[in-house]
Amino acid sequence: MLAVVLAAVAVAFFALPLVGLLWRMPWSRVWEVLSSRAVGRALQLSVTTSLLAAAISMVFGVPLAWMLARVGFPGRSVVRALSTLSMVLPAVVGGVALFFSFGRRGLFGQYLDDWFGIRLPFSTAGVVVAQVFVAMPFLVLSVESALRQLDSRLEDAARTLGGSRWYVFRRVTLPAIRPGLVAGAVLAWSRALGEFGATVTFAGNLPGRTQTMPLATYLALESDPEAALVLSLLLIAVSFAVLLGLRDRWLGQARTPASKDAASVDGTASAVAT
Numbered sequence: 418m419l420a421v422v423l424a425a426v427a428v429a430f431f432a433l434p435l436v437g438l439l440w441r442m443p444w445s446r447v448w449e450v451l452s453s454r455a456v457g458r459a460l461q462l463s464v465t466t467s468l469l470a471a472a473i474s475m476v477f478g479v480p481l482a483w484m485l486a487r488v489g490f491p492g493r494s495v496v497r498a499l500s501t502l503s504m505v506l507p508a509v510v511g512g513v514a515l516f517f518s519f520g521r522r523g524l525f526g527q528y529l530d531d532w533f534g535i536r537l538p539f540s541t542a543g544v545v546v547a548q549v550f551v552a553m554p555f556l557v558l559s560v561e562s563a564l565r566q567l568d569s570r571l572e573d574a575a576r577t578l579g580g581s582r583w584y585v586f587r588r589v590t591l592p593a594i595r596p597g598l599v600a601g602a603v604l605a606w607s608r609a610l611g612e613f614g615a616t617v618t619f620a621g622n623l624p625g626r627t628q629t630m631p632l633a634t635y636l637a638l639e640s641d642p643e644a645a646l647v648l649s650l651l652l653i654a655v656s657f658a659v660l661l662g663l664r665d666r667w668l669g670q671a672r673t674p675a676s677k678d679a680a681s682v683d684g685t686a687s688a689v690a691t
Contacts, residue, residue: 435653438646438649438650438653439650441646442646442647442650443643443646443647446643446644446647447647450643450644450647450648451647451651455624455633456633456648458624458625458628459624459628459629459630459632459633460630460651462541462544462625462626462627462628462629462630463610463629463630463631464610466541466544466545466548466609466629467548467606467609467610467612468606469545469548470545470548470549470552470605470606470609471552471556471602471605471606471609473545473549473553474549474552474553474556474602474605474609475556475598475602475605477553478553478556478557478560478601478605479556479560479598481500481557482556482557482558482559482560482561482564483560483561483564483586485497485500485557485561486560486561486564486565487564487569497561500553500554500557501554501557501558502554503550503551503553503554504551504554504555507614508551508612508613508614508615508618509614509615509618511547511550511551511614511615511618512547512614512615512616512617512618512619513618515546515547515550515615515618515619516538516618516619519537519538519543519546519619520537520538520619521536521538526538537619537620538619538620538621539620539621539623539626539627540620540626540627541620541626541627543619543620543621543627544616544620544627544629546619546620547612547615547616547618547619547620548608548609548612548615548616549609550615551608551609551612551615552604552605552606552608552609552612553605555601555604555605555608556601556602556604556605557601558601559597559598559600559601559604560594560597560598560601562597563594563596563597563598563601564590564594564597566597567590567593567594571589571593572585572586572589572590575588575589603659603660606659607656607659607660610630610652610655610656611631611652611656612629612631613631613632613635616629616631616632617632617635622636630648630651630652631652633648634648634649634652
């Protein structure tokens with residue numbers, strides 16, 4: 418009974434801020450705010466950059482997660498801590514670190530500028546870099562956990578039957594860890610969509626160029642609190658709908674251990690046979 422009460426308190430803790438937001442929502446101004454050009458540009462930029470950040474996180478994060486889960490090497494714990502450090506760093510600190518690393522006169526940014534003419538700060542590309550920096554750890558942890566829970570004997574059996582390492586990874590490993598991969602991608606996208614501190618520090622708040630929805634919301638809070646409420650509700654609605662929809666569609670309902678084992682064996686055999 419105590420556990421139920423404590424769980425109810427936790428649910429209320431998460432729900433009450435949303436209830437308060439809905440209570441103060443200026444419903445008569447919702448369309449006026451959402452139809453404005455500035456909000457449209459900020460929303461388009463947020464969606465574009467967050468999707469790019471999620472895609473980049475998958476390209477680099479999945480191999481990193483595989484290495485951390487399957488390859489033993491000295492200093493692996495240090496690499497894991499370094500790869501997830503941005504999860505616990507204050508967002509502004511992350512932005513400062515990016516600025517002095519990839520800024521125009523930063524450790525690496527000066528060479529990007531001198532050799533390739535690339536300037537990341539205060540650009541749309543800088544927004545993506547900041548989002549990747551804070552979002553990729555969520556995907557790495559999720560995929561690494563899925564890989565550690567996967568029975569490696571399935572991969573060994575596939576290689577014994579003649580499958581190459583890349584073939585086994587593509588046809589056996591990735592399908593087996595799909596729920597963890599999808600969950601990590603969604604978490605990375607959601608984190609990128611809501612990123613604020615690192616973005617404003619490293620990329621600035623330039624309308625149409627670096628002003629994402631969280632930045633537009635913060636700016637509206639100072640000049641038009643009612644508009645900030647509308648933008649906040651929009652961000653919550655988009656994130657909640659995507660998380661809820663993807664969970665039901667991709668993660669599915671839990672299966673019994675026996676059904677999981679049978680599906681894994683069948684999947685391995687069919688993957689190698691095709």
